[in-house]
Amino acid sequence: MKNPVFKRGLIWLALMVLVGASGIAVWASDKAKERAPLELKTDRQPIDRDKALRVSYASVVKQAAPSVVYVFSSKTVKLRNDMSPFYNDPMFRRFFNIPEHGQMAPREQKQQGLGSGVIVSSNGYIITNNHVVDGADEVKVAVGEPRKEYKAEVVGRDAKADIAVLKIDATDLPAAKLGDSDQLEVGDTVFAIGNPFGIGLTVTHGIVSALGRGGLGIEDYEDFIQTDAAINPGNSGGALVDTQGRVIGINTAILSRSGGFNGVGFAIPFNLARSLAEQLVTSGKITRGFMGVNTQALESDLATQFGVNQGALVTDVTPDSPADKAGLKSGDIITKVDGKDVLDPRRLQLAVVRLAPGTEVKVEYVRDGKTETVTFKLGELPTKELAAGEGYGGSDEGVLNGVGVTDITPQLRAQFRLPPNLQGAIITDVKPDSASARDGLQQGDVVLSLDRRPVSNAEEAVKLSEEIKGPKVLVRIWREGVSRYIVVDESESK
Numbered sequence: 001m002k003n004p005v006f007k008r009g010l011i012w013l014a015l016m017v018l019v020g021a022s023g024i025a026v027w028a029s030d031k032a033k034e035r036a037p038l039e040l041k042t043d044r045q046p047i048d049r050d051k052a053l054r055v056s057y058a059s060v061v062k063q064a065a066p067s068v069v070y071v072f073s074s075k076t077v078k079l080r081n082d083m084s085p086f087y088n089d090p091m092f093r094r095f096f097n098i099p100e101h102g103q104m105a106p107r108e109q110k111q112q113g114l115g116s117g118v119i120v121s122s123n124g125y126i127i128t129n130n131h132v133v134d135g136a137d138e139v140k141v142a143v144g145e146p147r148k149e150y151k152a153e154v155v156g157r158d159a160k161a162d163i164a165v166l167k168i169d170a171t172d173l174p175a176a177k178l179g180d181s182d183q184l185e186v187g188d189t190v191f192a193i194g195n196p197f198g199i200g201l202t203v204t205h206g207i208v209s210a211l212g213r214g215g216l217g218i219e220d221y222e223d224f225i226q227t228d229a230a231i232n233p234g235n236s237g238g239a240l241v242d243t244q245g246r247v248i249g250i251n252t253a254i255l256s257r258s259g260g261f262n263g264v265g266f267a268i269p270f271n272l273a274r275s276l277a278e279q280l281v282t283s284g285k286i287t288r289g290f291m292g293v294n295t296q297a298l299e300s301d302l303a304t305q306f307g308v309n310q311g312a313l314v315t316d317v318t319p320d321s322p323a324d325k326a327g328l329k330s331g332d333i334i335t336k337v338d339g340k341d342v343l344d345p346r347r348l349q350l351a352v353v354r355l356a357p358g359t360e361v362k363v364e365y366v367r368d369g370k371t372e373t374v375t376f377k378l379g380e381l382p383t384k385e386l387a388a389g390e391g392y393g394g395s396d397e398g399v400l401n402g403v404g405v406t407d408i409t410p411q412l413r414a415q416f417r418l419p420p421n422l423q424g425a426i427i428t429d430v431k432p433d434s435a436s437a438r439d440g441l442q443q444g445d446v447v448l449s450l451d452r453r454p455v456s457n458a459e460e461a462v463k464l465s466e467e468i469k470g471p472k473v474l475v476r477i478w479r480e481g482v483s484r485y486i487v488v489d490e491s492e493s494k
Contacts, residue, residue: 061191115128119176214350292321
């Protein structure tokens, strides 16, 4: 084919992270070596879901409430004086002896923050949210009624999951009874305990509204318990407990127009919080598992093409990564990790980053319609890189009609910043009125494969486009550093 052109043709809701005072610098790992490991025990006894509704939960509150503390933080911020309306007035500057191009010394102001925390060991370890202590110069904790105040040390913080561990110099504290958040079910009764608005210990009642909430943009790693138990500013870091008085979540955020409670609150599952706290106490830092794959969601067209209804579709495998050494390839669909279903890329990511480097995992995947299993050890998540990839592409779809392609020349490789070893056909133009433009194909995208057959240059791309019958074609492209699959649909009903 001479011409290298394919023939085939809100409701606005403000997400507010509760309590905005901030933390202290990450502590050196040598200090962590001085501490004994934190090993928290979990009560895994299932609750009796067939019991009749109780008239009162006072005994549950009496058991759980003493382990919830108040967290007060403060930090010094510098305010610019040049924001004064008189700052640029010559008389004002002369009076205060400010040079013509000089700056006034910044003013300092103390900012106060409040939140809650949960005592997890009798010798003074407390779990709270990272955003409660992030950037703080000083953190204090008030325990019991009447309150007894302690100066708190920030043992460690994890901003990506919004967890922090504090330590106070005290013994014989009322440590919380810890539950297994993996046993929660939608509809279970729960209680939120904390210090909303700084008014004092408060208990609210509700149910588990949903599990596994994510994609909210609050944290990097989101696997929230959603509840309608009232959560307000000041509740951050407090306890979400079950009907046995066991802590099964750390209250974190709300979804609200006004900044107040609207019936949609979120808590971090305690199993995640516990594992992070144990790491922070033991080593002073968090290390996460790394598989080495980029993935995208299985939209309906992709699910039809691959014959799989749910999972994480592998688009790229990092060279020399654990996944690469285990034999995983682009086009595989990961469906389970250690026997647990992988519904989408986010769930795969969470399943991997919750595990420590060196952990052996059993991964089930589908390749060419056949289910395969492989076992390998996870690596350590590199800095600024996500384990298990992200859901690239989402609902992206496209067709090849009206798409022009050419070979990758040195000039085009430099222009579009393509990797040295990347092979394929680069898209030079897309007709504005074509289905390809409608569905998102762009100039600069690189076609890597058509119907799972590799494309090395423009000639191969054109040849394959003539052979494939359609109307649907599975296309793999490279864009902005990652590859993704797109279902090309040229049916008229599209």
